[in-house]
Amino acid sequence: MAKVLFLVGSLLVLGNVVFIHAGFSPSLIVDMVKIVIDNYCSPEKLQGMKEAIAAASSNTEILNIPDGESLARVLSAGMQTTISDPRVTVSYEPNYVPVVAPEMPALPPEQLVAVLQNSIKLDILDGNVGYMRIDHILGEAAADKIGSLLVNLVWNKVLPTSALIFDLRHTSSGDITGMSYIVSYFTAAEPALHIDSVFDRPSNTTTKLWSMPTLLGERYGTLKPLIILTSKNTKGIAEDVAYCLQNLKRATVVGEKTAGGSVKLDKLKVADSDFYVTLPTAKSINPITGSTWELTGVTPNVEVNAEDALATAIKIVELRAKVPAIIEGSAELISENYAFEGIGVDVAAKLKDLLQNGEYSMVVSKNDLEEKLSADLNTLSGDKSLKTTTNTPALPPIDYTPEMFIELIKVSFQTDIFENNIGYLRFDMFGDFEEVKPIAQIIVEHVWNKVVNTDAMIIDLRNNLGGPTTAIAGFCSYFFDGDKQIVLDKLYDRQSGTTTELQTLPELTGPRYGSKKSLIILTSGATSGAAEEFVYIMKKHGRAMIVGETTSGSSHPPKTFRVGESDIFLSIPTVHCDTTTGPAWEGAGIAPHIPVSAAAALETAKGIFNKHLAGQK
Structure with a gap:
C-alpha cells in the first residue's frame, strides 16, 4: 500500500513541478490501475492497488498533468518501480493501430520453400553435428500448414546428425502453442511429460502443457547431445523452450543470460484515452522447479559471450563424443588394476551402467568430467584415492650439497x-x-x-x-x-x-x-x-x-594411469x-x-x- 501511494504522490508532484498545466480526465490513473489489477500476471504483487485508486480519485491536484508522452514516461517509471517489473509500460499513442497477426497465406509450394529457407538456417558441421537457427517459434496453426515441408526440408536433414546445436540467440518472438512441438522432438513418446504450466490472469485459468505422443516425422531422441545457444536478446517463448529442456536435463544451455521476457504481453487501451498499458497477462511456471524464467531470465549452464557460444558448444559436443571411450577405458583400468579385485570389478560394471543411463551426457568441460568421474568413483568404491588426477611430470633431481x-x-x-x-x-x-x-x-x-x-x-x-x-x-x-x-x-x-x-x-x-x-x-x-x-x-x-x-x-x-589416448588420468591404488x-x-x-x-x-x-x-x- 505504501509503495503504491508513493507512486501516486510522485506522479502528482512531478506534474506540479516539471510540466505545463493541462487538463485530462481524472479517471485516467484510475482506469490505468484497474487494467493492471484485472490483467497483470502476478496479482500477489498488487497489494494496495485498490486503495491507490481511491487516493488518485479524491485528489484534485491530479488535474495538473504534463503532455501525453511525458506523462506516459512518468507513469511507466512509477508503475515499474511499484510492481518491480520493467515489462509494464505506459505509452501515449494517438495514432495507434492495433496490430493483427496476419494468417499465413496459401502460398504455392515453391514460395513456401523460399520462406522456410529464409527463416530457418540449417548447416551440418564437422563431426556430423547439426546446426539449426530459428528466429521465430511457430505456433500450432502455422505448424499444421507447413509441417510436412518443415519435416522434409529441415528436420529430415537434422535427424541423422550425431548432435544438434539449436541457436536461439536471435529468437525474440513466438507462439506458446509451439512449445509442446519443439520439446516433444527431443523427448520420448511415452510417458507424457508435464513440461509447463501457463497461468492466464484475465481468465484466472492455468493451462498445463504436455509433451506430444505423436509427431510429424521422427524424434531426435533422448540421448544425442543437444546444445541450446542463448543471448541477452533471447526472449519469450524461446526462453520457455530453453528453460524447459534445461530442467528436463535434455539440453545444455550455452551463452548469455536471456532477457527475462514473458509468454504473453498485451497492449490494452486505457478507457477512451490515447494511453495504453503494455503488460504481461500470463506467466510460465515450470513443473520441475516450481518457478519461472520470466523477469530473471534463463541462466546458461555455461555462460559465455553470445559471439563465443557456438565455438563453445562445438567444444562441448567434441568432448561428449569422447566420453563413452573415456568411461569404458576407466572401467577397464579399474577392473584390471584396483588393489581389491572384487571391488574393482564391481566398480567397473557400475561405472558402465552410469554411462548407459546417460549420467555422463551433460558434461560440459574436461574439468566437469573429471570432477564427476572422481565423485562417482568415490561413491562406488568408498575409496578417496580412486579418482582422476593430473599427470604432473616428476621434477628433475636436485644436486644437494x-x-x-x-x-x-x-x-x-x-x-x-x-x-x-x-x-x-x-x-x-x-x-x-x-x-x-x-x-x-x-x-x-x-x-x-x-x-x-x-x-x-x-x-x-x-x-x-x-x-x-x-x-x-x-x-x-x-x-x-x-x-x-x-x-x-x-x-x-x-x-x-x-x-x-x-x-x-x-x-x-x-x-x-x-x-x-x-x-x-x-x-x-x-x-x-x-x-x-x-x-x-x-x-x-x-x-x-x-x-x-x-x-x-x-x-x-x-x-x-592414462585413460586410452585421452588427456584424462586416473589415480588407482x-x-x-x-x-x-x-x-x-x-x-x-x-x-x-x-x-x-x-x-x-x-x-x-x-x-x-x-x-x-x-x-x-
Missing part, C-alpha cells in the same frame, strides 16, 4: 625433549627409501640422536600426508630389537599378483630405540597413506599407543595390506586407543607419560 641437506632435514623434522625426558619427533611426509639411504647418517646425526636416548617418545603424525612406503620397514625397525626379524605386514600387489612381506631390518644406521621404551603416536583425520601403514603396523604389533583421531582411511600410494588376519586400514582408517581431538592429542600424550614416568621415580 651436504649443507643443503642439513638445512632441508632441519626444516623437515621437528624434535624436542619434554619434562621427564620425553622425546618428541614430528615429520609430515615419508621419503623414498632409495632417496633417504644416502642421507641416513645426516638424519641420524641431526634428528635421531636428539631423541634416541629419551625414556619415552611421542611421534607426531597428525599432519603426515604419507608418501612412498619403501622406508616404512626401516623406520619401524628402530622400535624393535635387532636380535630377530619380525614380519611387520604383508602387502598384496594386484598388478603382479604377488604378496610381499615387510620385515624388520637386521642392520640400521644409528642406534635402535628398542622394543622396551614406551611410544605414543599422535594421529588426526589428515594422517594418510604411508603414515597410516606405519600406525597400523605399530598398533597391530602392540608396539605403540595411538592417541588422537581416526586416520583418513586412504590407501597405499596409488599409481597414475594397486596395493593393499594383507586382509587374511582381519580388515585392513584402507578405506576405514585406524581408530586410536585414546580418542581425543587432534588439537588435544599432544597434551594428552604428555599427560599420560608424565603420570607413568613420575610413578616410576
Whole structure:
C-alpha cells in the first residue's frame, strides 16, 4: 500500500513541478490501475492497488498533468518501480493501430520453400553435428500448414546428425502453442511429460502443457547431445523452450543470460484515452522447479559471450563424443588394476551402467568430467584415492650439497625433549627409501640422536600426508630389537599378483630405540597413506599407543594411469595390506586407543607419560 501511494504522490508532484498545466480526465490513473489489477500476471504483487485508486480519485491536484508522452514516461517509471517489473509500460499513442497477426497465406509450394529457407538456417558441421537457427517459434496453426515441408526440408536433414546445436540467440518472438512441438522432438513418446504450466490472469485459468505422443516425422531422441545457444536478446517463448529442456536435463544451455521476457504481453487501451498499458497477462511456471524464467531470465549452464557460444558448444559436443571411450577405458583400468579385485570389478560394471543411463551426457568441460568421474568413483568404491588426477611430470633431481641437506632435514623434522625426558619427533611426509639411504647418517646425526636416548617418545603424525612406503620397514625397525626379524605386514600387489612381506631390518644406521621404551603416536583425520601403514603396523604389533583421531582411511600410494589416448588420468591404488588376519586400514582408517581431538592429542600424550614416568621415580 505504501509503495503504491508513493507512486501516486510522485506522479502528482512531478506534474506540479516539471510540466505545463493541462487538463485530462481524472479517471485516467484510475482506469490505468484497474487494467493492471484485472490483467497483470502476478496479482500477489498488487497489494494496495485498490486503495491507490481511491487516493488518485479524491485528489484534485491530479488535474495538473504534463503532455501525453511525458506523462506516459512518468507513469511507466512509477508503475515499474511499484510492481518491480520493467515489462509494464505506459505509452501515449494517438495514432495507434492495433496490430493483427496476419494468417499465413496459401502460398504455392515453391514460395513456401523460399520462406522456410529464409527463416530457418540449417548447416551440418564437422563431426556430423547439426546446426539449426530459428528466429521465430511457430505456433500450432502455422505448424499444421507447413509441417510436412518443415519435416522434409529441415528436420529430415537434422535427424541423422550425431548432435544438434539449436541457436536461439536471435529468437525474440513466438507462439506458446509451439512449445509442446519443439520439446516433444527431443523427448520420448511415452510417458507424457508435464513440461509447463501457463497461468492466464484475465481468465484466472492455468493451462498445463504436455509433451506430444505423436509427431510429424521422427524424434531426435533422448540421448544425442543437444546444445541450446542463448543471448541477452533471447526472449519469450524461446526462453520457455530453453528453460524447459534445461530442467528436463535434455539440453545444455550455452551463452548469455536471456532477457527475462514473458509468454504473453498485451497492449490494452486505457478507457477512451490515447494511453495504453503494455503488460504481461500470463506467466510460465515450470513443473520441475516450481518457478519461472520470466523477469530473471534463463541462466546458461555455461555462460559465455553470445559471439563465443557456438565455438563453445562445438567444444562441448567434441568432448561428449569422447566420453563413452573415456568411461569404458576407466572401467577397464579399474577392473584390471584396483588393489581389491572384487571391488574393482564391481566398480567397473557400475561405472558402465552410469554411462548407459546417460549420467555422463551433460558434461560440459574436461574439468566437469573429471570432477564427476572422481565423485562417482568415490561413491562406488568408498575409496578417496580412486579418482582422476593430473599427470604432473616428476621434477628433475636436485644436486644437494651436504649443507643443503642439513638445512632441508632441519626444516623437515621437528624434535624436542619434554619434562621427564620425553622425546618428541614430528615429520609430515615419508621419503623414498632409495632417496633417504644416502642421507641416513645426516638424519641420524641431526634428528635421531636428539631423541634416541629419551625414556619415552611421542611421534607426531597428525599432519603426515604419507608418501612412498619403501622406508616404512626401516623406520619401524628402530622400535624393535635387532636380535630377530619380525614380519611387520604383508602387502598384496594386484598388478603382479604377488604378496610381499615387510620385515624388520637386521642392520640400521644409528642406534635402535628398542622394543622396551614406551611410544605414543599422535594421529588426526589428515594422517594418510604411508603414515597410516606405519600406525597400523605399530598398533597391530602392540608396539605403540595411538592417541588422537581416526586416520583418513586412504590407501597405499596409488599409481597414475592414462585413460586410452585421452588427456584424462586416473589415480588407482594397486596395493593393499594383507586382509587374511582381519580388515585392513584402507578405506576405514585406524581408530586410536585414546580418542581425543587432534588439537588435544599432544597434551594428552604428555599427560599420560608424565603420570607413568613420575610413578616410576
